[in-house]
Amino acid sequence: MERRKFGATGCHLSVFTLGTMRFLNGWDAPHDHLPEESIENAHSVITAALKAGINHIETARSYGKSEGLIGQVLSHLDIPRSNLVITTKAQPTETAAEMRKNLEESLRLLGLNRVDLFALHGLNNQQRHDLAMRPGGCLAALQQAQREGLIGAIGFSSHAPLPLLLTTIATRAFAFVNLHYNFFRQENRAAVDLATALGMGVFIISPNEKGGLLYQPPPKLAQLTHPLHPVHFNERWLLSQPQVHTLSLGLSLPQHMDIHLESLNPRPFWQGNERQIQADLIQALSRSPLQRCGPCRLCLPCPVQIDIPTVLRLKHLRDTLDMDHFARFRYEMMQPDDHWIPGARGHLCTRCGDCLARCPQALPIADLVRQAHHEFSL
Ligand code: SF4
Numbered sequence: 001m002e003r004r005k006f007g008a009t010g011c012h013l014s015v016f017t018l019g020t021m022r023f024l025n026g027w028d029a030p031h032d033h034l035p036e037e038s039i040e041n042a043h044s045v046i047t048a049a050l051k052a053g054i055n056h057i058e059t060a061r062s063y064g065k066s067e068g069l070i071g072q073v074l075s076h077l078d079i080p081r082s083n084l085v086i087t088t089k090a091q092p093t094e095t096a097a098e099m100r101k102n103l104e105e106s107l108r109l110l111g112l113n114r115v116d117l118f119a120l121h122g123l124n125n126q127q128r129h130d131l132a133m134r135p136g137g138c139l140a141a142l143q144q145a146q147r148e149g150l151i152g153a154i155g156f157s158s159h160a161p162l163p164l165l166l167t168t169i170a171t172r173a174f175a176f177v178n179l180h181y182n183f184f185r186q187e188n189r190a191a192v193d194l195a196t197a198l199g200m201g202v203f204i205i206s207p208n209e210k211g212g213l214l215y216q217p218p219p220k221l222a223q224l225t226h227p228l229h230p231v232h233f234n235e236r237w238l239l240s241q242p243q244v245h246t247l248s249l250g251l252s253l254p255q256h257m258d259i260h261l262e263s264l265n266p267r268p269f270w271q272g273n274e275r276q277i278q279a280d281l282i283q284a285l286s287r288s289p290l291q292r293c294g295p296c297r298l299c300l301p302c303p304v305q306i307d308i309p310t311v312l313r314l315k316h317l318r319d320t321l322d323m324d325h326f327a328r329f330r331y332e333m334m335q336p337d338d339h340w341i342p343g344a345r346g347h348l349c350t351r352c353g354d355c356l357a358r359c360p361q362a363l364p365i366a367d368l369v370r371q372a373h374h375e376f377s378l
């Protein structure tokens, strides 16, 4: 499997990364209890990934049993440590001491004396960004650990909207970024470009599952990307961009690796039928006025906290590519006070009109968000 230089981190990563939040019973409490069947499942998934050529395994402090299961499996695999790149993440903490404790716990569970990459997990809003950047706080703890050789490079992961992503990248405090970006969600392109310009590694979060539930595509989407599976089109579209270094795959069974290997056809992306597929997709997307809704976000803030651009993006995918299942999946996860997928539901729109006056595309936003709520809630 092709490996790419992961920015200035000193690592070379396989173009696919094994994401490890879906091990069997991986979220069941207590997290320090590792049932035999979970260890067997983690072993089969990790060995399938390594056999396929993956050298990067990613986990997090908050992924239930994941770090413990990885530690168990690695302790029984005869693999030189230098052949693996291990990333873990921890959410920003109030104090440096708390972050140090997190790191030490991760190392203990993973059975390692060093992680290659450590990310501050989920710098999703200004509050979490500020907490991460607080002088003498959790980032300082990680920088100290890096000086001690416990961490190779420090990065961050984020589900934040583009302006905050750009702000965090521009701090130059991080060597890599883990973010959402794929064919069906291109508004973060400027963040990928800025990270590239600053020499950072670019790691894509779940481009097929959270990116569009592409493993079970609607017939219309499958037809539009035929003869490629939408997963293949999306992965090949991403990997045709040299600034994209690795894509996270959240495998729960070893056979889930197979579909991704088919994306690694050595034929260059644009020499096949991808050009026509992309043109057909763009044409389908352009059949809705929502195609004009870009990442400008001038409609925000909404007084009742509706994340208008996200609701309209989901409606656009539903209206043009029949991605109804995906739109509902993401819409149902939206919560006003949740920093992972924030936002109130469209039926709460009061028709105050604030957004209408600010939208350069003159979209009838109040009607659209209410209609989207009706469609996603049927
Ligand atoms: S202001 Fe209009 S075009 Fe811009 S994100 Fe909001 S709805 Fe879309």
Ligand code: SF4
Binding pocket: 301, 302, 303, 304, 305, 306, 308, 348, 349, 350, 351, 352, 353, 354, 355, 356, 365, 366, 369
């Ligand atoms: S019209 Fe509706 S969506 Fe627009 S700002 Fe007011 S409440 Fe929010």
